[in-house]
Amino acid sequence: MDFELSNEQQDIVMAAKEFAEGEFQERAEEFDRDESFDEAIFQKAAELGFVGVFIKEEYGGPGMGSFDASLIMEEFNVVDPGIAITIGTSAFGAEVIEEFGTEEQKKKYLPPLVTGDAIMATALTEPDAGSDLAAARTSAVMEGDEYVINGSKIFISNGIRANNVLCFVQTDPDNDDRHKRHSMIMMETDRSGFEATPLKGKMGIRASETAELSFNNVRVPCSNLVGDQGNGFAQSTYLFNHNRIGAAAQAVGIARAALEESIRYVKKRIVFGAPLATFQSTQFKIADMFTWIKAGRNLYYEAAWKIDQGIIDHKLIAAAKSFCGQMAVKCADMALQMHGGYGYYSDYKVQRLYRDAKITEIYEGTTEIEKLIMARNLLK
Numbered sequence: 001m002d003f004e005l006s007n008e009q010q011d012i013v014m015a016a017k018e019f020a021e022g023e024f025q026e027r028a029e030e031f032d033r034d035e036s037f038d039e040a041i042f043q044k045a046a047e048l049g050f051v052g053v054f055i056k057e058e059y060g061g062p063g064m065g066s067f068d069a070s071l072i073m074e075e076f077n078v079v080d081p082g083i084a085i086t087i088g089t090s091a092f093g094a095e096v097i098e099e100f101g102t103e104e105q106k107k108k109y110l111p112p113l114v115t116g117d118a119i120m121a122t123a124l125t126e127p128d129a130g131s132d133l134a135a136a137r138t139s140a141v142m143e144g145d146e147y148v149i150n151g152s153k154i155f156i157s158n159g160i161r162a163n164n165v166l167c168f169v170q171t172d173p174d175n176d177d178r179h180k181r182h183s184m185i186m187m188e189t190d191r192s193g194f195e196a197t198p199l200k201g202k203m204g205i206r207a208s209e210t211a212e213l214s215f216n217n218v219r220v221p222c223s224n225l226v227g228d229q230g231n232g233f234a235q236s237t238y239l240f241n242h243n244r245i246g247a248a249a250q251a252v253g254i255a256r257a258a259l260e261e262s263i264r265y266v267k268k269r270i271v272f273g274a275p276l277a278t279f280q281s282t283q284f285k286i287a288d289m290f291t292w293i294k295a296g297r298n299l300y301y302e303a304a305w306k307i308d309q310g311i312i313d314h315k316l317i318a319a320a321k322s323f324c325g326q327m328a329v330k331c332a333d334m335a336l337q338m339h340g341g342y343g344y345y346s347d348y349k350v351q352r353l354y355r356d357a358k359i360t361e362i363y364e365g366t367t368e369i370e371k372l373i374m375a376r377n378l379l380k
């Protein structure tokens with residue numbers, strides 16, 4: 001067993017860190033305040049090979065494994081989670097095309113994602129179906145050689161920017177098995193009857209745009225079906241298993257930033273005549289944060305490494321996602337507490353981290369859902 005990153009992996013980390021520090025840092029506060037983003041940063045990320053990193057070489061990507069892709073995610077998030085996730089989700093769902101799509105679909109959809117010429121979103125969640133995804137009711141009814149889609153989706157990352165949306169739709173409502181009622185269908189966003197409305201007012205990751213999507217008799221060719229009809233739930237599980245590692249890496253990045261900010265602050269803040277860092281209660285917080293970050297990183301490293309060996313360990317992936325999410329929230333909370341009143345203001349990065357951290361407990365499966373997955377696997 002080797003706990004060191006390879007030279008190549010260290011280079012990936014350095015490149016990601018340099019890019020994020022050079023491009024994110026200065027704009028992070030502005031994007032957070034205005035809920036905005038500058039596409040020039042995304043274009044630069046694409047030029048440097050940071051977009052669609054897992055897409056295989058034959059479709060124009062670098063074909064990175066889960067482990068290496070997570071290293072980028074962690075570094076980006078140390079600098080700014082909002083910008084990190086905007087770039088990180090620009091090819092959201094491409095894994096499903098790569099694994100289940102036809103050769104024609106792969107050639108059509110994947111290369112433009114790597115070059116930054118197209119953006120892809122994945123629409124699973126509905127107003128009445130989030131954790132219980134099998135309850136999703138957006139329908140796709142076959143008429144001749146087309147599917148007609150009706151319904152709505154909510155909280156969809158990159159829903160406005162996207163050129164293509166991978167839609168989780170109900171195609172087989174009468175199937176006795178509720179996990180075989182859905183399919184994944186690619187939909188180009190310029191199709192008639194489709195509308196995306198921005199959802200403003202997010203607590204954190206405010207550089208990342210989210211939207212509500214509505215489908216009113218949207219017609220797509222049957223050739224846009226990805227994989228087999230009725231296999232949508234299994235495909236969404238495949239996607240979650242990959243993306244939960246990314247969410248765990250994101251959480252570790254946020255926690256690292258919280259620790260870095262805290263160390264810097266407690267060394268210079270004088271209370272009762274001495275630096276805050278000299279008080280034992282501060283030292284315990286710093287030591288706990290360091291330990292939890294290490295524990296979280298080891299969890300997601302192992303889960304990612306296993307995926308790269310072809311082993312999908314559901315309980316380990318769920319453990320990494322739930323532990324890292326809770327850990328990030330706790331670390332951001334402690335960092336803000338150590339900053340006292342100053343931390344409560346937007347002048348200090350810890351306020352943003354506190355707001356950004358919470359999403360890692362919500363998307364890609366809430367903490368509770370991850371625990372249910374673990375328990376189901378442990379108790380079966």
Ligand SMILES: Cc1cc2nc3c(=O)[nH]c(=O)nc-3n(C[C@H](O)[C@H](O)[C@H](O)COP(=O)(O)OP(=O)(O)OC[C@H]3O[C@@H](n4cnc5c(N)ncnc54)[C@H](O)[C@@H]3O)c2cc1C
Nearest residue numbers: 122123124125129130131155156157362363364366368369
């Ligand atoms: C910023 C943001 C970006 C997002 N991006 C996307 C995206 O790109 N694509 C997409 O499809 N979705 C996206 N989502 C949606 C996200 O995945 C869902 O919000 C999440 O899965 C939770 O679903 P829900 O909001 O419907 O909450 P609910 O499912 O209603 O859950 C509410 C609460 O109940 C708990 N709960 C639910 N079921 C159980 C149970 N059986 N036992 C115990 N507790 C339970 C949950 O843990 C949670 O605490 C995004 C959400 C946000 C906020």
